[in-house]
Amino acid sequence: MQAAQRFDMEALAAIYDQYSPRLYAYAMRLLGDADKAEECVAETFARFLQALHAGHGPRQHLQAYLYRIAHNWITDRYRREPPPNLNIEIHPLSDPAPPLEEAAEAQWMRQRLRWALWQLTPEQRQAILLRFVEGLDNETVAAALQKPVGAVKALQHRALAALKRLLKPEVEHV
């Protein structure tokens, strides 16, 4: 990080190469749109550079810091505009490709979960995604949310309960 703060190009390139794919995947999971995910990555790193240039930026927990910027960008971006398009296309997800029905089922589940995640509060959404999809430990999630670990666990408990309710197929939602 010290080299990055000195605007050492190699250090900055290494940071970009390490975290850009993860941030893209994170934005893609949440937004389901490749262009918007690219926009999110570009904006996240632009803000990171501006913070470094202003003499700020993270001293530690770089990963959590970048996830936080990305999450805030997504939350702000879709606060006023229509929420993201949920009709995601079927993409070649793995090699060899799964049978069509399996892929379609997975696509449907992603779409449904994405919808449910957008019903949560931004903090709940972030706490769930970072822990259970991105696979970060709760200390890192807490750093991203700038909250104590206990508060993060409480958020996750409430968010999981809400997701269980929202994803129940037989419940009629009004």
Add this chain to the structure above:
Amino acid sequence: MSKTWSDPQPDPEVRAHLDALREVPPRDPTAAARARTAFLAEARRLAVSESSPRRLNQWKAFWIGLTHPRKEVSPMFSALTTILLVVSLLLGGSGITVAAAQSSLPEDWLYPVKTWSEDLRSELTRTPQARINLNLELAERRTAEISQMLDREEVPPEPVLQRLQTHLQTALQLAAAQNDAQAIQALERIRQRLEVQYQRLMQQANISNPTARAVLQRTRAMIQTHLQAVQEGLQDPELLRQRLRQGMPEEMPPTRRQPGGNPWTEDTPTPGSGYGSGQGGNPWTQDTPTPGSGYGSGQGGNPWTQDTPTPGSGYGSGQGGNPWTQDTPTPGSGYGPGPGPEATCTPAGGPMMPTAQPPRHGNSPARP
């Protein structure tokens, strides 16, 4: 007593959904490479422009050096500090004020000092190369100021945009005034610097204030227009000179647009309001015009030729307005007064997400 939360675990149904979300389609390698290049270009640009805290630290170090002298002071250091101290005292601290003003923004009280010092530098710079470099540096400063203000959801004032335009035009004129080989070299430098500025502005997003958004669009259009002129000049410097003799490229001055319509909106313009795709056309670019930039595809006059227009070419006198004239606009030309500030608002974004109903078996089109 505070409650201790156990490590929460998702229920199997929720877990299955979360697992499904883990898979992501592969990223487009071209888009990824483009994004990486843009990031590194921006990093390089910021690396050469010092930030205000860093400047402040240098000042701190300078004064600490003066007030807490080291045991072994080199003669050079001593002479330098003496000179600086004398000059600073002679100027009554104005040198410090000027230095402090360099990081100010248009809304700050020190900003006039900053522009005054820039004007002074312009006056004192003689060689064309140095003047081109100075104007490019100042254009970058203006873009950075606009960018910083937009980050804070503030609206950059009109004089900042006018100064940006002046810097760009001056750099272009100075480049074109040299011989072909030097002109191409200078234009290439301008092109590189403008591209970085344009990239920076393209990364600016998430601005909720419509007035600030419109300023961003105008700034982008201004730089895009000059970039186009530079690219043409790189192919044929003489053509650029001819065009410059007939008038500089510029983004549409707001004074010409203010009588009608709203110059600060990105919304779809009201027909006849004088905004959006008028009939004047932008002579400097073939690209899709930026909404709200005042340019658009059209049937307007071609300001770059004296020749008889080809019938049907869209040029010549007739329906089209000349974007570079101050004359009374032709009715319906796309310039001049419009009906007023109302603008048709086109909702942005894609299809709406369901707000109450989740995608469910039986009623979701995506359900296999």
